[in-house]
Amino acid sequence: MTRESEVARTETRTVARLGALYRSYGYAQYKMSKFEEYELYVRNKDFLVSNQIITFTDNGRLMALKPDVTLSIIRNGEEAQKVYYNEHVYRVPKGGAGFREMLQVGLECMGEIDAFRTYEVLMLAAESLAVLAEDFVLDISHMGVVCAALDAAALSPAGRAAVLRAVADKSLQTVAAVCASEGVCAETAALLRALVTDCGAPADVLPRWRAALPEGEARRAVDELAATALALVERYGARIRIDFSVLNDMGYYNGIVFKGFVNGVPASVLSGGRYDTLMRKMGKRAGAIGFAVYMDELARLTDVPPVYDVDTVLLYDETADLAALRAAVEALVAEGVSVSAERAVPEKRTYRRLMRLVGEGVETIEDRA
Amino acid sequence: MKTVLNVALPKGRLGEKVLAMFEKAGYPCPSIHESNRKLIFENEECGVRYFWVKPSDVAIYVERGAADIGVAGKDILLEYGPDVYELLDLDIGKCRMAVAAKNDFRDDPRRTLRVATKFSRIAADFYAKKGRDIDIIHLNGSIELAPILDLSDVIVDIVETGTTLKENDLSVVETVVPISARLIANKASYKFKGEAIAAIAENLKQQTEATT
Numbered sequence: 001m002t003r004e005s006e007v008a009r010t011e012t013r014t015v016a017r018l019g020a021l022y023r024s025y026g027y028a029q030y031k032m033s034k035f036e037e038y039e040l041y042v043r044n045k046d047f048l049v050s051n052q053i054i055t056f057t058d059n060g061r062l063m064a065l066k067p068d069v070t071l072s073i074i075r076n077g078e079e080a081q082k083v084y085y086n087e088h089v090y091r092v093p094k095g096g097a098g099f100r101e102m103l104q105v106g107l108e109c110m111g112e113i114d115a116f117r118t119y120e121v122l123m124l125a126a127e128s129l130a131v132l133a134e135d136f137v138l139d140i141s142h143m144g145v146v147c148a149a150l151d152a153a154a155l156s157p158a159g160r161a162a163v164l165r166a167v168a169d170k171s172l173q174t175v176a177a178v179c180a181s182e183g184v185c186a187e188t189a190a191l192l193r194a195l196v197t198d199c200g201a202p203a204d205v206l207p208r209w210r211a212a213l214p215e216g217e218a219r220r221a222v223d224e225l226a227a228t229a230l231a232l233v234e235r236y237g238a239r240i241r242i243d244f245s246v247l248n249d250m251g252y253y254n255g256i257v258f259k260g261f262v263n264g265v266p267a268s269v270l271s272g273g274r275y276d277t278l279m280r281k282m283g284k285r286a287g288a289i290g291f292a293v294y295m296d297e298l299a300r301l302t303d304v305p306p307v308y309d310v311d312t313v314l315l316y317d318e319t320a321d322l323a324a325l326r327a328a329v330e331a332l333v334a335e336g337v338s339v340s341a342e343r344a345v346p347e348k349r350t351y352r353r354l355m356r357l358v359g360e361g362v363e364t365i366e367d368r369a
Numbered sequence: 370m371k372t373v374l375n376v377a378l379p380k381g382r383l384g385e386k387v388l389a390m391f392e393k394a395g396y397p398c399p400s401i402h403e404s405n406r407k408l409i410f411e412n413e414e415c416g417v418r419y420f421w422v423k424p425s426d427v428a429i430y431v432e433r434g435a436a437d438i439g440v441a442g443k444d445i446l447l448e449y450g451p452d453v454y455e456l457l458d459l460d461i462g463k464c465r466m467a468v469a470a471k472n473d474f475r476d477d478p479r480r481t482l483r484v485a486t487k488f489s490r491i492a493a494d495f496y497a498k499k500g501r502d503i504d505i506i507h508l509n510g511s512i513e514l515a516p517i518l519d520l521s522d523v524i525v526d527i528v529e530t531g532t533t534l535k536e537n538d539l540s541v542v543e544t545v546v547p548i549s550a551r552l553i554a555n556k557a558s559y560k561f562k563g564e565a566i567a568a569i570a571e572n573l574k575q576q577t578e579a580t581t
Contacts, residue, residue, distance in 0.1 A: 137560040169455040261560045266434020
């Protein structure tokens with residue numbers, strides 16, 4: 001088996017397992033076209049990972065190869081639905097040069113989003129990570145908590161953007177520097193610094209946040225985060241962490257946001273959150289929460305056995321009997337191995353076993369198994 | 370098994386300083402001081418593996434997980450915007466990104482400003498915030514030549530002492546952003562080797578605070 005087919009097989013298996021997982025919780029598969037009208041992405045370009053899009057015209061309409069799936073589901077789907085998808089998207093990866101076709105698997109829950117549905121979507125996110133690898137971490141944050149801390153500081157728009165960026169970067173010194181330059185009081189500055197430092201196990205972290213934030217919306221955000229995170233901890237233990245550096249665009253996301261990592265892959269492989277704000281922007285009244293799993297990074301996790309271009313090379317010379325050679329090749333093929341009959345050892349192809357036709361039989365010269 | 374941290378160090382004077390800080394923090398690696406052509410230096414006992422890379426490549430090694438942590442200049446982080454955690458300002462390798470021009474330069478707002486630079490993104494962001502129309506001329510070195518030969522009106526480049534500028538009748542017009550070396554970490558490594566990374570970061574922080 002070649003490396004490509006082994007990786008592809010693992011990918012197909014993973015996609016099938018994820019699909020089965022989502023179906024067992026009542027999610028239906030959503031299939032869609034590879035194209036969308038370009039206009040959909042122009043209006044929501046900040047929602048996309050990259051704003052580069054492949055476009056073409058179709059009877060005067062400007063079309064795009066879809067760089068994202070969620071926007072299509074919101075626009076074309078029902079107001080209330082539980083769907084999952086596995087689709088190819090076309091985009092320039094962050095830090096990469098040039099377009100790539102990438103397989104993305106994901107899930108969207110739209111409609112009335114209550115505590116149970118929120119829990120269930122995050123549980124399915126954690127369960128998806130468990131399908132990918134044994135060792136995983138699900139980092140959870142809440143845009144409401146981050147916003148409450150920022151609101152308390154009453155920063156200038158530039159200062160607010162700088163602090164948000166610094167929280168995402170875990171740059172404590174930048175947070176402190178912005179607070180100092182904007183004259184933020186000591187108590188509020190400590191609150192903003194805590195967005196960087198006070199992360200970890202939900203049971204340790206969240207009581208402190210509950211005490212630090214004022215009653216009202218901020219407190220409700222902490223309570224929502226706590227209810228979901230603590231329920232997940234019961235099932236996944238230390239793999240569930242609170243981390244406020246998980247920040248999705250505030251113009252689209254409003255509640256719980258999360259990112260998943262698996263050991264052995266250098267970037268996050270799962271990303272999601274509550275995106276009622278995006279739904280409003282697209283004229284939908286329902287709430288929504290969902291996530292995407294980025295399959296392209298996962299090829300690294302596949303254990304690939306040594307790979308040969310062909311299993312067996314069978315050598316013969318000009319004296320070989322045609323019938324004997326034919327029979328020998330057919331016999332090896334019937335064993336289920338790939339065979340290449342050659343006059344000489346091929347220079348550029350790799351093989352597991354080297355055999356030679358001797359009279360009517362074959363003898364093994366070399367076996368690398 | 371002890372966790373081994375892969376550390377990307379920037380080649381050059383800054384890298385030597387950084388290595389000294391890591392050694393002082395309790396992560397020495399005697400083999401790195403031997404003169405040979407090895408590329409990777411490991412101290413299993415301390416759980417570190419160092420390698421020297423071109424300073425502008427450190428962020429790529431860290432972002433893609435070949436290194437768990439590394440030290441990169443803020444200029445590189447601003448220019449390439451890698452998806453990494455920026456854990457600590459090491460307060461070394463200090464300089465500034467600045468706009469410089471010939472001593473007699475006067476900006477004419479009616480004309481597009483020609484800007485020569487190695488840092489296209491930083492320059493574009495800086496002038497976009499001012500709403501100034503510019504023409505970026507991307508160069509890979511000897512940036513100071515550009516205004517002298519009238520290839521550009523100004524340059525955006527790193528200024529340390531200002532000696533090169535002075536000797537060529539150039540001067541700083543304004544500072545874009547102060548620059549220093551930063552400890553950066555791969556986001557996934559931070560999840561799975563977080564304790565080891567936090568221990569190094571904390572020790573380096575104490576060293577930084579002790580010198581300031």
